[in-house]
Amino acid sequence: MEKYLYFGVLLFAISYPLAQSFEHRIRYASKWGMILPGMLITAAFFLIWDVWFTNMGVWEFNPTYISGLYLINLPVEEWLFFLVIPFACIFIYEVLIYFFPSDPLQDLGKPFVYIMVPFLIGFGLLHLDKWYTSVNFLVGGLALLIHFLIFNDKYLGKFIFAYFVHLIPFFLCNGILTGGVTEEPVVIYNNAENLGIRIWTVPIEDSIYSMTLLLMNISFFEGIRSQKTIQPISS
Numbered sequence: 001m002e003k004y005l006y007f008g009v010l011l012f013a014i015s016y017p018l019a020q021s022f023e024h025r026i027r028y029a030s031k032w033g034m035i036l037p038g039m040l041i042t043a044a045f046f047l048i049w050d051v052w053f054t055n056m057g058v059w060e061f062n063p064t065y066i067s068g069l070y071l072i073n074l075p076v077e078e079w080l081f082f083l084v085i086p087f088a089c090i091f092i093y094e095v096l097i098y099f100f101p102s103d104p105l106q107d108l109g110k111p112f113v114y115i116m117v118p119f120l121i122g123f124g125l126l127h128l129d130k131w132y133t134s135v136n137f138l139v140g141g142l143a144l145l146i147h148f149l150i151f152n153d154k155y156l157g158k159f160i161f162a163y164f165v166h167l168i169p170f171f172l173c174n175g176i177l178t179g180g181v182t183e184e185p186v187v188i189y190n191n192a193e194n195l196g197i198r199i200w201t202v203p204i205e206d207s208i209y210s211m212t213l214l215l216m217n218i219s220f221f222e223g224i225r226s227q228k229t230i231q232p233i234s235s
Helices: 002-019 028-056 076-099 106-126 131-151 156-177 205-229
Strands: 059-061 187-189
Touching (some): 028 076, 028 131, 028 205, 076 156, 076 205, 106 131, 106 156, 131 156, 131 205, 156 205
Antiparallel strands (some): 059 187
């Protein structure tokens, strides 16, 4: 059964959002059509990144805890990761919007960008000798900047709220994948390519990686949703 540990983590992550998708208040299932295009585009971006880093030896996958099915040098579980995790995270985003419609963190949007973009890009440039650290921070900074240039701070408060809430299941799931409950990790990181700083067993870079993954999916989702809600002008 240990060969299905990664599958088990994915099943755990998607089970509650999937079960609640037809709940009458959030009506998450009715939004799947707006979520899917952005998920596929974002997944394509991250899968290219994933294949590149796997081939470079930035990380690898422990055969003990995966099914053994591969596509383009990646376990099939890793492909599913970029669909399952965004699906679950956007569910969190939508639930928070429903229960906190006033957007309590809206005023933090611009300060968040003004602080995080220079920090992420600067930190990435300072650590060009470490592939995971540098690429991760640079991409995160650019993704945040592009989102801000397109949407200003319209969705940033909601995003920040969802990001901080999602860190709870994030560290739980990633902790399992990085060896928090097993003798060996499912995903093995080459510590020469990261800072070596971990929260529990999770590399600190993963928190930025997850931020970018969530932000890109929300950006596409909100862009599509805004187009859907535009009403034609009556003559």
